[in-house]
Amino acid sequence: MNGAAPLTSAIKGEVSSVGILLRADDALHQLHLRAGGELGGTLACPALLGLTQMVARLRMRLARAVRVADGPDNLELWVEAEPFDQDVKLSILSWHKIGNVAVGSKSQALWPDQGQEPVRLGFDKALRLVDARGLVEDIVKNTDFGSSATNILGRLLGSDAPSVFQNVEKFLPISRRNVRTLSDGNMLVWGQAERNSDGELSGYTLFLAQNEDVASAAFTGSDGSSSGALFGKQLAPVLRQPLNRIIANAETIGSELLGPIRENYASYAYDIAGAARHLTALVEDLGDLEAVERPGFSTAKDDIELGDVARRAAGLLALKAADHSITLLVPDSQTYVPATAEFRRVLQVMLNLITNAIRYSPDGTEVQVEVGAEDGFAYISVADQGAGIGTEDHERIFAKFERLGRTGDGGSGLGLYISRRLARAMGGDLTVAAAKGGGAKFTLRLPQ
Amino acid sequence: MDGLLGPQDDLLSIACTHARDVDALCQDVASIIFPSALHTPSEATISAVSVKLLQIVRDIEARLQGAAPESITGPLLARSGFLRETDIVDFALARVAEDNLMTRLGGGFSQLAVELLDHADKCVSEAAQALLAADSLQLRSQGRSFLTLPPELLYKMCWRIVAAIEVLSGSRSDQIINNARALIASYDEARTAPASARKIVHFLHEEECASLSNPHHAGIHLFVAHLSANLYIGHDHILRLIDFESAFPMIVMLAAAGLPKDAALQAMIDLRTQILSPREAALFEAEYIHFIPEMAREQLSDWSSARSLFLSFGKT
Incomplete structure (x- = not known):
């Protein structure tokens, strides 16, 4: 019916019995952040949170199609969740975007193209390179194996390396972000710590992918600098986060995913979601203001x-x-x-x-x-x-x-x-x- | 009328016929103007619900403390009002509806699920396997009726039965508590018939969905899961709307799902042939193509809200 394509590998996550997102594959982690979540905070997607809390309470394995709001879009996920010690393990087997008729024109490809295999670098607990997968020829040399992450990232990323390494060093997840390479290109970087079956830290996995869209992104000025792009680049994401969280919660209440409510309350919840979407649009318009005032601003034909x-x-x-x-x-x-x-x-x-x-x-x-x-x-x-x-x-x-x-x-x-x-x-x-x-x-x- | 003779008899007979026609006409008009999906269950349905609930209680008891010829805690739970709680009765009514619909389909397994065992997508083939297994365990295995319970109800019933056993025996048994924990831990929603059917529907591509609208081929679970995904209303609610005493809710539902008239007629024949009255058939024939899907969806949404409100009063 939905034609939901199964993922090549399930997106995994772990949530504590009180709803804290303990660990998540990148796609889930990104979704959590887009919904207004924080590192080490409560899972910010209410529908997923509701499911995990039910699993934690009942101590049963559940399997359901779950709808979550993701900015202007809705996603339908097939999620299987099971109790694990005091926590809950999540497996997302499909990730299917379903349209939102209210706001359709500003959607972006939020889920990475499954056809584009990122380079995957595996570091051990001492942060030495021990594994490299994907098209690594231009990135990793034979002599890099056994070298420290600092050396490799410094060689690849230049001045942006320290910000990435700070997270790697502390075994903190890295949200998908664009970084400049030393050769003045652009690269998407994301990563997460790895744990063994006993839950102990065992290393770090870093993903790298080319980011060709950045060249045409609206935030850089004609001189290549990003000076002056304060709102669109810095404030807009900060404002979008709480708004997305409001949208996600309101949609969940309106969909009665956590239990039945009075019909007019569901209607109010949809009104709240609608208003928050309008505010999101306003935030984007303020970003537009910044864009239209930039020298060299142009539009598509x-x-x-x-x-x-x-x-x-x-x-x-x-x-x-x-x-x-x-x-x-x-x-x-x-x-x-x-x-x-x-x-x-x-x-x-x-x-x-x-x-x-x-x-x-x-x-x-x-x-x-x-x-x-x-x-x-x-x-x-x-x-x-x-x-x-x-x-x-x-x-x-x-x-x-x-x-x-x-x-x-x-x-x-x-x-x-x-x-x-x-x-x-x-x-x-x-x-x-x-x-x-x-x-x-x-x-x-x-x-x- | 038996005691009447001659012209009066004829007159009354004619009047009765007219009265029935007018009554039928009024019902048709009323069902269109004031469509309703609430009705009072018949005695037979109430009896079937009672039998089903006691069966589930007995099967859970057997898992907790071994098999017995009669339910031990059933009478106590019934007296306490637990077995009349709204969500439990609603669940049992849906199972009775499901039994009725399965009987009308011939009681066999889903032919489509068998075909899907060879599907290229592993998610679909595994779910098809789970569906067939769930159907078999549900239909042909003794002592596993609790497998049809949704997780919340299994949890609730299991611990309430444990408590009832404690009350009746006057002592707490660690063995029974451990057995209850094991029973709950062994539950896997993905292995239930509604969830596995819903998973198949979720992963099937649009072009593969045509046969899901044919209940005879798809089986009741896949047919209902398809409608549920399409209309965003619950599996059990759909079962009850299909098995409703009037055909009208099913007609509204099929129209809301946008089923072409031929497919809708086939579904009506498959699932309601024994209870479809000539009047309903005529109503379907005359009105189906005039239903506006958006309005039908709105009507379904109203029914769904009313049901949610009704069920929320039964939450404990």
Whole structure:
């Protein structure tokens, strides 16, 4: 039914009877961190935690399909758990991403490609290299066997070596992270301590894989430095963690995985998850702000259809509009207006424009989304029946943090600024004019 | 009417026929406007539930302190109200429904599970083996009825029986406590029929799932596990909806799962042929294609919530 591909080897983990994640293979450890967990902390995926606690309480082997939230996505895992001394051993036999219709465009490949075998270096308890698997020719020399991890990492990783070695030396797990190699390339590194059957430390396993995506990542400036990328690179992950934890918990409560609850409570839980997802989106937008202001910022050139974008954006905001009895009028499915722009960015602009239209229109009015082409440009416009924007403010409204004196309506004054920057980065523009019969009409123009 | 003669008799007969038609029509309309999945079990069902629970109690007792011709703690547990707790009765009702459905399918093993023994994916082939074993132990082995219990209920029943034995014997037996621990430790959910069926469904690819919609070929566990994965409702709930006195809940469920009409009809015939009334068949024929899957899912979700609420009152 799910077509869940079995993993080549089960993802293992150990959880104490009180829910502390004692040990985990990298994928589980990463999931735990993404859900807001900490090293040596309580397992942060509530559904998995619930299962392990049931095993710990009943002292029985359980086997279940478990759903966990992973950022904007949901995962379905086949998990088998068994009591082991006072702890619980987890085996995840499949790892299957199931879509989340609310937020689909920003998903990333969070689980490493099973087809790409990382290099695996095994160190003994004294941290000497004793084993190397995978395509190791460019990484390990024969003379490296028996050498200390310090030497090998220093030779491979240059200035980033100490940060990696600090964890290896203390036998602490290393989350998947990008490091610069001495040859100015990029490499993904992760690892964990190994234990023997008696639970004693027996060594350390370090995984290395090429990270080709980094070259196109949005966080480095045109000069190759990362200076100024404070929010996207440093603050956003910190903010995302607690939000992901809220999402995970709310989804679990809503799914009644830990037991039945009243139906309206489940509904509230989904509302909480939805709100947290919106906040996550806001965090990402602040990251976007940083990105659009960076010199050399560019967008992809996708072949898109504006009617489709309009319908998708309206679909995502249909409930919000319905709350205010606002009717969203969108182009019918026969409309075909091609444009060349990055789909995700255009959708982002449209969501911003329609959200604003709903926010500043009286209840019971209409918001009209139209698409078309003129002067070699495709356009998509959003017209509302609100109070409108004075001519003198038509430029001012696109300024950063400009609210035109409004407060307390949930806006940040960044949306239109980012939207215009995005429009211009895609070779188009975003303008505003008076709509027929009052109200404001925002028009996004894009190259055809 | 026996005492009436002549025109009055005819008149009453005609009136009765009309009344039955109107009643049937009202029931059809009501079941569409106010669909319900709650009903009062029949005497036969209540009796079957009682027999099943006492059987489980006796089988657990035998594991704890050796076999006896009659259940020792059963009457005490029944008097104390333990065997009437909501989750236990719900479990037993589902098992009775399962027995009914298996009987209607001919009582044999799952042909599809046999085929899956040779599946390339080890997870599927091992789960198929576990399913066949669980079915055999459940159906054909004496003294293992407790294998059908979900883990929480086995744990609860096991320790409650230990306590009842202590009350009746007036002393605590380490041997019995150790036997209870061993029984619980030997439990493996992956080896139960619902879990192994669910595992097969989890690992099968979309293109391999067609035969899961055919209960005659897939067997009841795989058929139900497929619906459960599709509709996100519990295995036991589905069993009870299928074996419901009216066909309406099953029709709603099949529509929610998006089964084409032919496959849905085949499933109805396989699982309800003895109890499908001509009126229900006509209702299915006329209405099935008009069901909107989203609305059917919403209806199922309502039933599922109501059931969860009902069961939560029975938690101890």
